């Protein structure tokens with residue numbers, strides 16, 4: 001339990017230090033010699049792992065002077081980073097313009113709008129790459145009006161996990177972690193956490209998870225062979241890349257939710273160390 005008590009504390013001070021939960025009980029087929037932990041990122045105030053990256057990108061830009069109160073924060077997102085930007089902007093008094101594919105879940109759209117951010121929809125047929133292109137176009141037409149963090153190319157994205165998620169995992173497992181698994185969106189989670197873990201112990205294996213098909217249903221995740229590869233990602237970084245089928249992921253989420261009472265988002269539908277968000281923002285989906 002963290003107690004945050006200083007003169008200017010805000011909800012943003014609760015980002016990070018999420019719980020690590022042993023989930024062996026949810027996967028009885030796995031030998032009990034192997035311990036499986038899930039880092040429950042839904043405990044961040046904006047409900048996902050993306051609070052960490054968005055906050056780091058904003059505070060680094062404030063510090064460098066790139067972001068001022070005159071600028072509008074603009075970026076593309078599959079939803080969770082948009083929620084984080086909208087929440088941070090509401091707390092800090094910025095305006096935010098969020099570019100999101102039209103078919104993102106209704107929950108994500110309502111939460112972003114609820115925080116008072118403006119939403120611009122990109123084509124539902126072009127996924128997160130369509131949102132990236134539209135955000136760039138709007139920014140490039142009027143660069144003085146906007147600050148674009150560019151979560152796919154901003155090293156502050158992975159820095160959040162290098163400074164936070166990685167050290168937290170080392171501390172909470174008392175340094176016994178041997179494998180780290182995370183799915184790929186912007187790749188900030190795997191890159192930053194992986195760097196911190198490898199610096200701690202070069203033998204720790206880093207596994208990436210991607211959808212197995214370009215036409216997948218896993219919101220927030222990228223099938224790299226058919227997508228714009230994020231500038232912050234080195235595809236040779238993970239020890240291995242695992243490919244997950246959308247139906248298998250949804251079935252695993254259903255099983256974990258029904259059996260374990262642990263409602264998670266569907267990108268967590270494989271045994272992972274990072275559970276990026278919660279099921280609340282997918283309730284309108286049939287799973």
Ligand SMILES: Cc1ncc(COP(=O)(O)O)c(C=O)c1O
Nearest residue numbers: 080185186187188189220267276
């Ligand atoms: C639900 C969900 N899972 C996983 C990820 C991937 O995280 P990262 O962008 O750090 O690769 C995202 C990113 O947006 C996401 O929204």
